[in-house]
Amino acid sequence: MKKFKFCPMCASPLTETRPERFECSDGCGYVNYDNPTPVAAVVVEYEGQIVMAHNRSWPGTFNGLITGFVDHREGAAECAVREVKEELDLDASTPTLIGVYPFARMNQIIIGYHVTASGLITLNEELDSYILVAPQDCLVWSSGTGLALRDFLRGRGIEPEMIKIS
Ligand SMILES: [Zn+2]
Numbered sequence: 178m179k180k181f182k183f184c185p186m187c188a189s190p191l192t193e194t195r196p197e198r199f200e201c202s203d204g205c206g207y208v209n210y211d212n213p214t215p216v217a218a219v220v221v222e223y224e225g226q227i228v229m230a231h232n233r234s235w236p237g238t239f240n241g242l243i244t245g246f247v248d249h250r251e252g253a254a255e256c257a258v259r260e261v262k263e264e265l266d267l268d269a270s271t272p273t274l275i276g277v278y279p280f281a282r283m284n285q286i287i288i289g290y291h292v293t294a295s296g297l298i299t300l301n302e303e304l305d306s307y308i309l310v311a312p313q314d315c316l317v318w319s320s321g322t323g324l325a326l327r328d329f330l331r332g333r334g335i336e337p338e339m340i341k342i343s
Contacts, residue, residue, distance in 0.1 A: 181209050213279070213286045217256040218322040219243040220275065220291045220329045221265065226309035227326075228265060228298070233305045239342055240308050242322045247288075257290040264301050267294035275329050280321035289325025318342045 181199065184191055189203035201207040221228040221243055229240035245260035247253050254272040261269040275289035300307060317327040317337045330337045 180211070211284065213284045215247040215253060216244055216280070216285045216287050216321075217247060217253050217260060218287050218289050218325050219257045219261055219269070219272070220289065220326055221261055221267065221269070222291065222293045222312075223267065223295075223298070223309065226311055227315055228267075228294070228307055229310055229315075230264065230300070230304045230307040232303055234303075240306075242289075242326060244287075244322060253288040254290060257288075257292060261292060261294055264304055265294065265296075265307075266299040266301070267296040269294045275325050275332070278321035278324045282320070285321065287321030287325060289322070289328065291329050316340045 181191055183189065184201040184203065184205060184207045186207045187201060187203055187205045189201050189205065191199040191209060192202045194200045197211065199209040219242055228243065230243060231238065231240050243260050243264050245256055247256045257272040258269045261267050269292035272290035272292050275291055278287040278289065280287050298307065312330055312333055313335050315326060315330055315337050317323045317339050319339060327337055
């Protein structure tokens with residue numbers, strides 16, 4: 178992951194004062210906490226099935242949840258509704274929180290929601306394909322978004338099969 182090399186406040190070099198913690202060497206007080214970024218991940222239920230989508234930038238054929246970075250001053254649930262509209266052009270119900278999951282590799286916090294959504298699916302430019310999967314046929318994976326899907330399914334009394342993804 179790319180790191181700041183210089184203080185964004187005063188442009189002095191940053192020094193690592195303890196593992197993974199960088200502070201301004203000039204003593205201006207700046208600390209680069211490198212907090213995880215909040216990401217909303219949405220289990221979108223559409224006509225009784227789950228919308229799984231493939232991001233244009235992903236290699237392979239893996240289909241995942243609808244996700245997006247929480248905007249400046251935006252709530253995570255608002256973000257979930259916005260992303261469903263932007264990426265699928267669907268109108269989402271009020272989101273229900275599934276759970277919150279670490280995703281250390283990407284320094285993200287995954288905030289999992291479930292919505293039911295209506296309308297006609299139209300993908301935006303971020304996605305190039307999608308599939309509709311019956312809940313009982315969903316596969317899950319062991320990173321943050323996969324765990325959100327797993328916990329949603331468990332709430333429906335389904336114990337999904339876990340697959341390995343790279
Ligand atoms: Zn500084």
